[in-house]
């Protein structure tokens with residue numbers, strides 16, 4: 001009798017930290033469940049990850065030259081280069097798998113919907129994993145309604161407290177300032193705005209939509225989203241599933257999706273701090289700040305008199321290396337109460353008993369990780385889904401305060 005072959009899934013993340021982390025965790029979970037997995041990284045990112053031996057890794061071009069910035073505003077060039085350059089390469093790659101290892105299913109990121117065209121053309125079933133929050137996905141989906149109602153476009157930063165009533169399920173919640181950042185683009189023909197609207201509608205062509213959220217958190221919004229997709233799977237928070245399946249800790253040979261090297265010295269530093277005394281400060285992987293903003297936070301942190309653990313990524317300050325620039329009058333307070341690292345093991349940090357608060361940019365992974373760790377948030381959202389996530393934190397889930405646009 002012919003032996004039944006193991007299904008072989010290819011996972012295609014969008015090549016940014018906040019997308020790679022949950023996709024890699026999904027890959028590990030599916031591998032534990034018996035699927036054969038190929039994880040498709042970009043050439044640019046591949047060397048930066050720690051790959052688990054259980055997963056097969058392949059690489060593909062993101063379509064940009066090697067020296068093109070992949071953080072800050074220029075990251076958005078990837079939206080277009082993947083459609084132009086990566087899409088035909090993706091087709092060639094799918095056809096290049098040997099006959100005894102064909103790709104039998106694809107899971108692609110929710111802003112890589114070019115993969116649906118290729119998969120359907122080759123007759124391969126495809127599912128979409130959208131790594132943003134459901135509340136943000138629903139707001140994107142309602143952009144045509146917002147335009148029809150005259151809520152969009154709006155000029156610059158005018159009248160940002162004006163109520164927005166045309167997103168069903170959020171009629172009494174949103175103000176202009178709470179809409180996803182692309183809604184601040186006053187030109188409706190802007191290619192980035194068009195890109196997100198197109199992607200949000202196009203993903204409904206896949207066999208199903210997977211979201212890194214859970215019903216207890218976003219049920220009312222999920223009930224609006226559900227009818228627009230063939231199948232909806234809420235599998236979050238995905239970082240907790242991997243741990244639960246393995247007992248309390250991840251397997252030692254699990255992949256690590258960090259694109260920066262983790263500085264674990266902060267864990268020892270936390271050990272000597274009192275229960276819930278430390279403010280953890282991190283703005284994720286994409287946000288960049290001006291030097292003035294960095295200094296303003298610095299003064300606030302030092303003058304608060306509280307211990308703080310601050311992630312200052314090498315590329316946090318636009319065009320600058322943020323390290324080694326402690327102003328003389330802050331140095332004492334920083335040494336005494338502060339610990340600064342270039343990149344932290346964030347999930348572990350948030351779970352540490354010494355951490356009592358999180359000053360965050362409200363990225364979706366950070367928000368979920370903080371909710372699960374039970375750490376209240378001070379939200380300073382900057383881009384993408386962060387503005388709407390922070391509104392839900394302060395007004396719906398009530399586990400933090402929102403200081404956007406202040």
Ligand code: UDX
Pocket residue numbers: 016017018019021131132133258282283284285286287311342343344345346347362363364365366367369383384385386
């Ligand atoms: C941004 C978004 O705002 C997010 O919602 C969207 O889905 C992707 O783009 P990012 O800025 O990377 O993502 O933030 P976030 O979604 O919070 O993801 C950051 C990830 O990096 C988290 O999983 C966090 O644990 C991890 N991280 C961050 C570290 O491991 N160490 C750090 O020092 C900082």
